[in-house]
Amino acid sequence: MIETDVLVVGSGPAGSSAAKHAALSGAKVILIDKKSEIGSPKRCAEGVSKEGLKFLGIEPKIDRWAVKEIDGIRLVAPNGTDVWLNDEIELPEAGFILERKVFDKHMAMDAARAGAEIRIKTLAKGLEKRGDSFIVKCESFGELFEIKTKIVIAADGPESHIGRWAGLKTQTKAKNMESGIQFEMCNVEMEDPNVLEFYFGKVAPGGYAWIFPKENDIANVGLAVTASETDKTAFEHLVDFVTTCPATKNAQAVELNVGGDPVGGFVKNIYGDNILVVGDAAGQVNPLTGGGIISGMTCGMFAGQVAGEAIKEGNYSSKQLSKYADMCDEHMGAKMKKYLKTKEYLFSLTDDELNSIADAFQNVKFKEISTTELIKQLVKVSPKALLKLGKLF
Amino acid sequence: MIVKDWCSFCGECAGVCPRNLIEVKEYALVFNEGSCKECDTCIKACPVKALEKEEN
Numbered sequence: 001m002i003e004t005d006v007l008v009v010g011s012g013p014a015g016s017s018a019a020k021h022a023a024l025s026g027a028k029v030i031l032i033d034k035k036s037e038i039g040s041p042k043r044c045a046e047g048v049s050k051e052g053l054k055f056l057g058i059e060p061k062i063d064r065w066a067v068k069e070i071d072g073i074r075l076v077a078p079n080g081t082d083v084w085l086n087d088e089i090e091l092p093e094a095g096f097i098l099e100r101k102v103f104d105k106h107m108a109m110d111a112a113r114a115g116a117e118i119r120i121k122t123l124a125k126g127l128e129k130r131g132d133s134f135i136v137k138c139e140s141f142g143e144l145f146e147i148k149t150k151i152v153i154a155a156d157g158p159e160s161h162i163g164r165w166a167g168l169k170t171q172t173k174a175k176n177m178e179s180g181i182q183f184e185m186c187n188v189e190m191e192d193p194n195v196l197e198f199y200f201g202k203v204a205p206g207g208y209a210w211i212f213p214k215e216n217d218i219a220n221v222g223l224a225v226t227a228s229e230t231d232k233t234a235f236e237h238l239v240d241f242v243t244t245c246p247a248t249k250n251a252q253a254v255e256l257n258v259g260g261d262p263v264g265g266f267v268k269n270i271y272g273d274n275i276l277v278v279g280d281a282a283g284q285v286n287p288l289t290g291g292g293i294i295s296g297m298t299c300g301m302f303a304g305q306v307a308g309e310a311i312k313e314g315n316y317s318s319k320q321l322s323k324y325a326d327m328c329d330e331h332m333g334a335k336m337k338k339y340l341k342t343k344e345y346l347f348s349l350t351d352d353e354l355n356s357i358a359d360a361f362q363n364v365k366f367k368e369i370s371t372t373e374l375i376k377q378l379v380k381v382s383p384k385a386l387l388k389l390g391k392l393f
Numbered sequence: 394m395i396v397k398d399w400c401s402f403c404g405e406c407a408g409v410c411p412r413n414l415i416e417v418k419e420y421a422l423v424f425n426e427g428s429c430k431e432c433d434t435c436i437k438a439c440p441v442k443a444l445e446k447e448e449n
Contacts, residue, residue, distance in 0.1 A: 034417075034418065034419055035419050036419060041401065043403060121419070123416075123418055123419075125416070157404060157408075158404060158405065158408035159404040159407040159408045159415075159417055160408060161407070161413060161416075164413045165413070171408075171409075171411065171413070172408050172409060173409070174409045174434050174437070174438055177405060177408055177409050177438060179405060179438065179439075179440035180440070181440050181441070227437050227438050228437075233439075233440060233441060233442050234440035234441070235440060235441050235442075256401075258401045258403040258405075258440050258441060259403040259404070259405060259440075260403065260404065260405030260408050260409070260438065260440075262408065
């Protein structure tokens with residue numbers, strides 16, 4: 001039987017980050033991924049914040065895995081009225097656009113250089129507690145084998161099998177799982193190819209549509225919907241969107257991406273005896289934007305550090321590992337709660353309310369606006385919209 | 394469960410399955426049908442309508 005200190009399941013950004021930091025702390029680390037190519041297919045619009053990468057100590061490699069720098073966002077109401085925000089205020093996910101197929105591999109390589117052993121095309125099929133360790137049942141090219149590990153770090157994405165097998169309630173309820181779908185397109189005609197575009201309203205019920213530029217006329221054009229809010233599939237909504245949106249009327253798709261995004265906020269139980277859960281598997285996603293690269297990698301880093309320390313101390317108990325949840329909560333817990341509230345508010349608005357709000361805020365300088373001013377504006381445009389806001393905060 | 398050939402194995406069905414019964418391999422879905430209560434959550438969640446119930 002293969003034995004290790006730390007087994008990380010899933011080599012997305014969160015898993016690789018965990019593996020890297022556990023290895024840097026001196027632990028023996030194995031990182032497994034079921035796919036034959038790390039990072040492919042992407043299930044992501046590829047936006048990350050600059051501060052996020054900086055906090056992780058990752059220097060962006062422009063033209064290698066980061067393809068574009070972003071300097072603002074454009075919010076588009078159902079009737080086409082738009083609000084522009086520049087990068088003077090903090091904008092989540094607006095900093096760089098990545099090439100995930102390259103980025104994810106580079107992150108896994110960083111883990112390998114730190115000392116982690118990588119096994120691709122290796123699927124985790126089950127897990128069993130044995131004494132003070134987990135036995136993870138794996139399959140690779142038809143061969144079944146077991147890995148005995150002191151700590152398992154579950155980075156297995158929105159499916160979150162590992163956490164659930166270990167008895168943690170990491171499942172995403174259907175109402176909190178947005179169905180994401182995206183084309184990578186060329187011949188996209190954006191008003192400004194250096195900003196991220198967000199489209200709200202009926203175009204994507206229980207979600208929003210986006211255009212994230214990658215190069216001059218190349219962009220990720222996608223949307224996410226909540227299945228219970230619509231009778232159409234996410235794919236049908238996307239086809240409607242690209243045929244009606246002025247920026248994509250001449251655009252051609254060269255790639256289709258599909259995937260679920262857990263947007264219900266942080267999962268409560270993200271640790272237990274001998275286990276830590278990170279990334280999408282732990283709901284570490286900004287519930288408003290659906291972005292989860294930086295949050296997953298940051299929590300992955302914390303998980304790797306806590307696991308490394310636990311190995312050094314020879315203590316893999318739930319109590320020892322609870323430090324991980326404290327670190328995640330301290331670093332981004334409050335922010336995520338705020339985003340969740342904002343999302344609930346935004347998605348409760350009708351197309352008419354969205355239009356009137358966009359109209360009122362069209363020429364507002366957001367850097368200078370105070371909360372009182374924001375509320376004054378909202379009263380003017382839609383007392384009903386404000387009432388909804390009042391119920392949430 | 395019938396898995397249509399346009400399934401892209403994104404795993405959203407597995408994520409929402411309340412009983413954790415769907416294994417997502419790189420290019421295959423494996424359903425533990427014996428324990429399935431036919432709640433249809435997976436069928437409704439699929440972004441591309443790739444899942445269809447088998448008629449008995």
